Amino acid sequence: MPKALPENPTGSSGSAGDDALSSLLGTIRLSGSLQFCFMPTGSWQTDAAPSLAQLSADASGTMPFHVVAEGSCWLELDGVRTALETGDVIVFPFGSGHQLGAGENGRLVTPTQDLPQKPWRDIPILRYGDEARRVRLLCGYLQCDALSFLPLRQSLPKLIHTRTQGANDADWLRATIRQMVAEVDRPRAGGIAMLPRLTEIAFIEILRHQILMAPPAATGWFAALADPRLSRCLALIHDDPKQDWSLKRLSAASAASRSTLAERFRMTLNTSPMRYLRDWRLHLASVALGTSGQAIAVVAHAAGYDTEAAFNRAFTRAYGKPPAAWRKALKAPPPVCP
Incomplete structure (x- = not known):
């Protein structure tokens, strides 16, 4: 970095x-x-x-x-x-x-x-x-x-x-x-x-x-946005995260083979297309927790999880605290900045 x-x-x-x-x-x-x-x-x-x-x-x-x-x-x-x-x-x-x-x-x-x-x-x-x-x-x-x-x-x-x-x-x-x-x-x-x-x-x-x-050979999210195939795939995921995406469907829509798309994700973002999709859905869930009064079970379902318990485990791994604690922390005022 x-x-x-x-x-x-x-x-x-x-x-x-x-x-x-x-x-x-x-x-x-x-x-x-x-x-x-x-x-x-x-x-x-x-x-x-x-x-x-x-x-x-x-x-x-x-x-x-x-x-x-x-x-x-x-x-x-x-x-x-x-x-x-x-x-x-x-x-x-x-x-x-x-x-x-x-x-x-x-x-x-x-x-x-x-x-x-x-x-x-x-x-x-x-x-x-x-x-x-x-x-x-x-x-x-x-x-x-x-x-x-x-x-x-x-x-x-x-x-x-x-x-x-x-x-x-x-x-x-x-x-x-x-x-x-x-x-x-x-x-x-x-x-x-x-x-x-x-x-x-x-x-x-x-x-x-x-x-x-981001130079052409750089890694990271900005470099991915500058890559035509990766940026097309990211746009699909971001525009319709609830879609039942698979690697096959994403690669076809991105005009890349499955192996090429997976390799570009690995080299540029150090992740896979499906893991990126999961992370984006969890991010949307974190936003919903902070901006809406939806029940956690409703947020979990929108993020693609069948049970609230599975969502709690995945969210805690990604954000370091359970959904309820995350929601509570977002309501606290920010500190006075130096």
Whole structure:
């Protein structure tokens, strides 16, 4: 797994891959929150932020993000520093601990400790210092249930770094960032609700772009979406997961022999077509548990299991906890993100 994807992709992906990604994003909860605007000046550094995994045992799927609205600074992750500039968007899919700063040996600032108590009528703006050199960061989190789907989770790096300055295909993202800044600068009715929606739109497009980053010989879910035959097969599974699929039917519809399809799944996704189908059905079941009041037996039947006991065993193996416990954990609020 790469530590970071630092560049913007170019080109366009096939429609089948786009359909598979759309089906994934369309069947999950994707919620977000812009927690605060952070405006330090001069030389400064944050404390080493702990990872979300250290803050909460149920933080899976909670992704901190920062948008550099103005100025430049650095990000340190796993001892490696990365320069950030105006227009950069950085997302931490696994809530990795990190540090931000400008200059060297600057004063320590602790924005998460300086936040006012909720509820907030407007987005808090935290200012530090009065020097001429200013950095402006929009900080928050996204709660993305898609990360419970193992093929996607295994394809994501610890850091997604997207640059918008000078990128020909980033006009929309620059416009979204400008709108986010405007909502903070000029609070209007509905602004608190508008900012999470803008954040979600930006993240979905950034995630789509990662597909184009996968080189032809790469492995993982993004590489599978870039493979015409695999992406066609994935689209069939995602579009109609309740279908009584078999390897023979999937291979015929994907214009590949059974042995070729099975080998491509093994080499690219380290799984089989039928196991992928099972995992996708279980993912849909996890979504249903979090977004509906359906009885677990009903969710089990929709996932293709004849008995609730068999579903409980399969779900626990895949997600580490029984369906009832999973549903309860999803109702807990996400932690405050560093």
